[in-house]
Structure formats: C-alpha cells, structure tokens
Amino acid sequence: MTKEPTKYCCCGYVITLLLRVLLVSTTSTVAFSPMTAGLTNTRHRLPPIKCEHRSKGILQMTTTSGGIADIEEITNFADENGIVLSFTTFGPGYRGVATSKNDPENILGYIEGFIRPGGKILHADKMEIFKSALSSARREEASFKGGGTFLGPGLLIAFVCLLHGKENGCQTCEFLAIDDAEFQHKRLVRYYKTAGFDEVRYVGEELKDIPDRLVWGGCGTLMTEKIDKILTKWTRIIRGSDGKGN
Numbered sequence: 031m032t033k034e035p036t037k038y039c040c041c042g043y044v045i046t047l048l049l050r051v052l053l054v055s056t057t058s059t060v061a062f063s064p065m066t067a068g069l070t071n072t073r074h075r076l077p078p079i080k081c082e083h084r085s086k087g088i089l090q091m092t093t094t095s096g097g098i099a100d101i102e103e104i105t106n107f108a109d110e111n112g113i114v115l116s117f118t119t120f121g122p123g124y125r126g127v128a129t130s131k132n133d134p135e136n137i138l139g140y141i142e143g144f145i146r147p148g149g150k151i152l153h154a155d156k157m158e159i160f161k162s163a164l165s166s167a168r169r170e171e172a173s174f175k176g177g178g179t180f181l182g183p184g185l186l187i188a189f190v191c192l193l194h195g196k197e198n199g200c201q202t203c204e205f206l207a208i209d210d211a212e213f214q215h216k217r218l219v220r221y222y223k224t225a226g227f228d229e230v231r232y233v234g235e236e237l238k239d240i241p242d243r244l245v246w247g248g249c250g251t252l253m254t255e256k257i258d259k260i261l262t263k264w265t266r267i268i269r270g271s272d273g274k275g276n
Contacts, residue, residue, distance in 0.1 A: 098258070099265040101193055107268055108186045111178035112171060113138065117190050122146075124194055126187040130167040130174070138163045141187045143205075145198055152195030152257065154205035155246075159184050179271045181225055181264075188225075189264055192257050204254045206233060206246040219251050226263045227253040 099107075108115050112131045118124065122144040130136040139159035146153050159182060167174045177183035192203060207222055209215040209232075219229065230252040233242040243249065 097265060098261045099189070099268060101190065104186060104189050104193070104268070107178060108183075111176075112167065112174040113177060113183055113186060115186060115190055117194065119194070124191060126191045126194075128177075128183045128187050130163070130170070132171045132174075133167070136163050136166055136170075138167065138183050139187060141184075141191050143191070145195065145200060146204075149199045150201050152192065152200040152203040154188075154191065154203060157184065157188075157205075179267050181221075181267065185225065185264055185267070189261065189268075192261055196257050196261065200257055202254055203227075203257055203260065204230075204252065206242075206248070206250040206252055208246075208248050209250040210248070215250065219253075222253050226260050227255045230254050 105115050108128070109131060114129045114131050114134065116127045116129070118127075123142070124144065125140060125142045127140045128138040130138060137160065140157070141154060142156040143152065143154040145151070164176055164183075168176070177186055179185055195203060207215065207218040223229070232249075232251050233239045233246060234249055235243075239249075242252065246252075
C-alpha cells in the first residue's frame, strides 16, 4: 500500500517533465528569472504560439470572488499605465506578454508555463522583464510609469496568468527562483516574498534534488502560494496605487 503514493508521485514528475520539455522546445530561454539586466537590444522577439487569444477574449468570462480584480480591471489599469497585456494558450501551456502601449513591438516582459497534470497547480516556468525595454519605453514616453506599482509590469502579467489558472481550477502557483548568481538569487527571493509568495525549499545539487532539477531546469528556491491569496493581495496593491483602495 505504501508504494502507491510513490508511483503516483513519480508519474507526476514524469508528466510535468514532459510538459516542460514541450514548452522549452518552443522557446529560447530557460528557467524562471524576472529581472534580466544588461540587455542592449531593446526589441525582444518571442517564438509564435499556435493558438492565440487576446486577454479580454479568453478571460472575459472569468468570475472573481472576495474582491479580486477581474480581467477588465487589470487590463484597464495596465492601459492607464502605458502597458498592453495579451494572453495566449496552447493545450495546458500559457503565455502572458506585456508590450508598450506606444510601441507594440517593444516587448516589456513575459511569463510562460502550464497547468500541471491534475489541474490544481499553475506551473510558472519562465519569466523575463527586459530592463532595456523599460528604459526605451521611458525614453519614448515621459509619463510611462513602469507598470503603475512598485512590483513593476511583472505583477500585471502574472495577474492575468493567475486569473487563467483560477478560471481553470488551479488552487496554487509554483515556480523556481533560479539561482544562477548568489546576489541575483537573493534579490529574486526578496522580490517574490514581497509579492506574497512563500519559500518551500532550496533545490540544490544533491541526489534528492534531481527530480526537481529535471522539472525546473536548474537550482534555486522553490516558491508557492494560494492563487486566491496572491490575487487578493495584488488587487489591494493595484487599487491602492490607483487611488481605489489600500
């Protein structure tokens, strides 16, 4: 009887790994890292995804509870702060993208991932915010506010992705704050803790960490939180920034 949980756990790892391989095979970046510094090219091209829906289309039927902002409120807030949000899906995979309102070709950042087997966990596999693109947007438009909150455009992209997860029955979100440089890794963990996520454990180079390294593609701090809890916190941040709440 004790072998059954192990069997299901192994199957979950294998299926998640296969989904991640499928996702990585269509993209050019690895791991989950929200701050990409030192980029000189202000234009970033993302590989196409086969099935596209604008955020207002795919999420227009989203219902929220407990005072959580809906897709219309979040996209309007983004628009008021110089950002256009789009959202695409392909099977269990998803991608949220933020572009400059004044320059649709200027990609400010994106998040990619998939809904885990079982449908309860939103797996966030990749995130990049392009500092050079933000600098370009500020140069082109003096009123550009960088997303309207202290968490930047990453919050807006992630909000749409988490709404997608909520709409599809996901209860929690998981991701790895990648550790490719000690100082940067500490910054990432602080950023995500400020955003409301909790640390689960560090995925290192020990034998026991091999399954997690295969799933996440590297070492780092595994982080998670309930989707409703995060969306509620972010709604307060957005409405407080917009003069609508605390």
